[in-house]
Amino acid sequence: MSEQNRTIRHEAEQNRYVLEVDGQEAGFASYVPSEGVRDFDHTVVDPAFRGQGLSSPLIKFALDDTREQNLKIRPSCSAVEHFLNKNEDYRDLAV
Structure with missing residues (x-):
């Protein structure tokens, strides 16, 4: 699967x-x-798409967009918390 087949949007x-x-x-x-x-x-990543490393780009996009809007985050989701633990340049977003 190539990245050009991926899109992420904010609803x-x-x-x-x-x-x-x-x-x-x-x-x-x-x-x-x-x-x-x-x-x-x-x-959530649909079971048919798991194991393809999709949660990180999704979370990164969401956190980048949140930062652009001058908002903070609370990482109640374990996947977002795990992302913050691995990517210290996003930790400043957490309250």
């Missing part, structure tokens, strides 16, 4: 970021918004 009205692979929804990262903070509470 703000559903409070989630969606990853598509070849036009199919492969996963999402959802959050609960509150006063300047997005509580990332759930990250």
Whole structure:
């Protein structure tokens, strides 16, 4: 699978970021918004797409977009917490 077949978009009205692979929804990262903070509470990669390293680009995109909006995060989801532990340049986003 090549990266050009991946797209990630923010579905703000559903409070989630969606990853598509070849036009199919492969996963999402959802959050609960509150006063300047997005509580990332759930990250899911569809079983058909697991093992392809898709959660990291999805979380990275979501955190980069959150940073651009001058918001902070709460990593309630273990996948987001794991990402922060491995990528110290994102730790400043956490409250």
